[in-house]
Structure formats: C-alpha cells, structure tokens
Amino acid sequence: MTIAAEEIEVGTEIVVKPGELVPVDGVVTSGSSSMSEADLTGEPVPVRKMAGMFVLSGSVNLDGVVEIRASKRSAESQYAQIVHLGRRVMRVAVQGIWVGIGLSGIAMLFAAFGFIAPAAGALLQEGIDVLVILNALRVGRITF
Secondary structure (H helix, E strand, O other), X not given: OOOOHHHOOXXXXXXXXXXXXXXXXXXXEEOOXXXXXXXXXXXXXXXXXXXXXXXXXXXXXXXXXXXXXXXXOHHHOHHHHHHHHHHHXXXXXXXXXXXXXXXXXXXXXXXXXXXXXXXXXXXXXXXXXXXXXXXXXXXHOOOO
C-alpha cells in the first residue's frame, strides 16, 4: 500500500525498498541497507543503517529493504526544515537584491546630477553591494 508522506504519523512503521526515498525521520526497526545522505549532509559515502539506527528523511535507500518507525511527521523532519530554510534564504536574498538595485540607482542618480562626486558614488555602490551580500549571508546562518 502506498501513502503520502504527509499522512505518516509518529510511531507508524513503514517499509522502504531499494531506490526509494525515506519519507520521514525515524529509526530502523528491521533490515539493513546502505543509505545515501549526500543531498542532506554532503557526505559522498553511503552510510550502512541497521536496526536501532536513526535515518533522515530525504535519504535514498540504496540496496536493502528496511522497516522504519517514524519519529517525526514529514512536516517536522530535518528535510522539511532544510527546504524551509532554503526558501527563506531565497526570499530574503531576492528582497536584498531589489533593495540593492534601488539604492545603487539612487547613488548613480546623485552622482549623475552632481550631488556627490563620481568616485564617492562608486564607493557608495560598492558599500551597498557589500551590505546586500552580508545580509544574505546572515540569513544563511540560521540554525534549526
């Protein structure tokens, strides 16, 4: 029987076959398999998972059939938090880019109409660029 990941409740036992994505964070209750966590942790070497070991949602089951008891709902999983953080960073980065474009445009107009020297306008633009980049980096440091 196939069910949506959103319908899996804490404590539900699921079977994950080779080639399938682990839908929720949980603990292996039976079986063993190599799991690729590369998309989540960056670790290129598959990790062998056996009974009693924790698995992350988003891991790919590579070779064995495992039964997993869900320890979190899909929306609360590590994978869901990574996706949420990525969306938040993109939203803030896009906002920062538009603010940077607007402020740079104002600096160029001030320099073009002689309110500030061209060299000062260029320095102001560089400063705005640095602030936009620092803002995007600040958002990326959020922990969950």
